[in-house]
């Protein structure tokens with residue numbers, strides 16, 4: 204299940220100041236301020252606050268080395284302590300505080316308020332990571348709050364401390380009637396009757412203050428015993444929750460609004476829309492069918508029902524109009540309304556690591572393995588903000604739609620130790636551990652261009668990648684010579700087979716494009732994901748001598764220096780340069796141990812110089828040499844390619860090479876150059892077959908059939 208999300212509209216930056224707070228303050232006696240002193244300082248901050256809706260909204264991203272677990276206890280099981288008993292740099296396990304906000308909040312990376320306890324002690328409270336749909340994202344003055352197992356953290360200056368709430372479920376907004384509120388903090392409800400609360404909810408709704416509307420409707424429902432009074436309020440609250448993207452709550456509210464009469468079509472309609480928002484299309488279809496039975500001529504239900512049927516068809520058939528999806532992309536439209544086609548694959552235990560993804564049927568090279576809509580992907584392609592935006596979206600969605608927890612929390616989380624209680628509902632909210640979510644994010648997220656096909660163009664925009672979570676795809680382990688390739692159209696991930704796959708085979712993809720030198724590759728995998736790759740290529744290259752590796756490194760560096768790390772463009776390369784690169788390339792070839800680099804084992808360090816030579820000879824219209832070096836590119840990627848003198852069919856490239864061949868855009872480019880050169884040499888049939896092979900390869904790379912000329916634009 205994915206959640207159909209809209210991107211958070213506001214820009215996101217990392218909270219540097221919070222990250223730099225000193226940690227050497229344990230044992231210091233905190234300076235206690237009076238309420239008046241705190242309010243005075245707070246006022247000066249409030250004056251600097253940018254209240255405009257487009258003001259930058261920083262995200263305090265967690266630092267995993269400072270991780271602490273979310274509280275899993277109910278506030279009712281904790282010992283309530285006064286603010287004066289908070290100790291510096293301490294997580295007060297087994298304890299809780301109950302305070303009232305006595306100031307409006309200063310909203311930056313979090314909401315900072317001045318709070319007071321029942322004894323008149325005052326302090327500062329910083330609440331981070333609250334979803335926008337929660338009243339606590341804005342902490343209204345006068346509300347009473349419980350903080351579970353509070354963390355009293357240095358606030359930057361010496362002896363200055365603040366109550367810091369990172370985990371959104373560690374703080375609870377108490378209802379005014381809650382008996383746990385101590386007498387001195389009790390105002391009594393401002394509104395007395397259920398009708399009053401309903402009217403207040405309606406007023407907040409008209410003002411577009413949706414979190415407050417939900418709060419008031421909740422009070423109205425709680426204050427009434429009359430089912431007939433409550434049913435329309437459930438309907439209203441369902442509507443507001445739909446607007447807020449709180450689909451779980453919207454669905455249960457909609458179903459709670461049923462009265463057993465013909466008007467229940469509305470309940471099923473709203474519940475069906477909420478299930479659609481959760482991408483639970485089968486459930487949505489059932490609910491919308493019930494709505495249609497009760498109100499067959501309703502236009503809205505018919506439309507939703509048809510939309511849902513289209514998603515179910517995609518899920519079942521894997522048939523998509525990819526060009527249309529591509530054409531529909533726009534800067535503000537990257538979340539595509541599509542179902543995920545996953546039935547060719549299943550998640551199961553892997554001999555390489557934990558869970559893996561496996562084929563459930565034979566899949567031919569070039570065919571779709573699966574298509575998955577992102578579980579979560581913000582529309583944020585600014586590289587400096589993409590990670591923070593995904594993290595913020597994960598926190599928000601897991602708070603707002605607890606049903607997501609079962610998918611997301613099952614993902615690999617590296618070395619972060621979890622309590623196992625994350626996602627369970629305590630004090631009415633799901634336990635959300637932000638450090639766990641960050642560990643999951645870093646281990647499982649993918650970078651995605653707005654579309655891979657545009658990313659293969661000559662004019663592509665470098666580095667413009669959003670980050671997202673695709674829960675199904677994230678079950679795939681890495682191989683440096685994988686049997687699938689992923690590509691993107693908006694938030695839809697397309698996985699295609701790069702060679703013939705048998706039912707039961709484990710599926711792999713590359714986490715990042717692999718480095719040609721095995722030690723550099725190993726370091727990247729160790730530091731990025733904490734594993735040592737045991738794919739066929741890495742296992743083979745482990746047998747290489749240190750001397751051989753050092754020699755290849757040295758020669759590769761020499762070629763790169765000579766060519767300035769660039770591939771030839773349209774310029775004419777001097778003969779002397781070509782001869783020099785050719786000579787180094789031969790030496791590099793010879794530096795590969797023949798007993799290790801047998802046919803079919805990629806020689807990745809040779810890709811760059813061979814590609815360079817293809818370009819250089821192409822510029823000089825030396826077609827025979829282009830054929831020679833293009834074939835070398837393919838061979839060095841591990842494809843079984845004969846000598847340039849032999850007759851062969853490039854279309855067999857993908858299915859008849861071994862399990863160590865590595866597919867990439869460079870393979871497509873080499874095939875293209877090969878085709879052009881064959882054409883120039885008068886080998887028409889070979890030219891056509893090469894271009895056919897290039898087109899199939901480009902389908903694997905870009906996710907669907909595209910003209911090769913797209914690359915030149």
Ligand SMILES: C[S@@+](CC[C@H](N)C(=O)[O-])C[C@H]1O[C@@H](n2cnc3c(N)ncnc32)[C@H](O)[C@@H]1O
Nearest residue numbers: 555556557558615647677678679680681732734
């Ligand atoms: C996105 S998860 C992949 C799914 C994971 N196996 C699971 O159980 O959920 C990424 C993690 O899987 C592990 N992993 C992936 N590929 C691997 C491989 N080839 N060998 C060993 N571990 C691997 C690493 O620990 C990595 O951090």
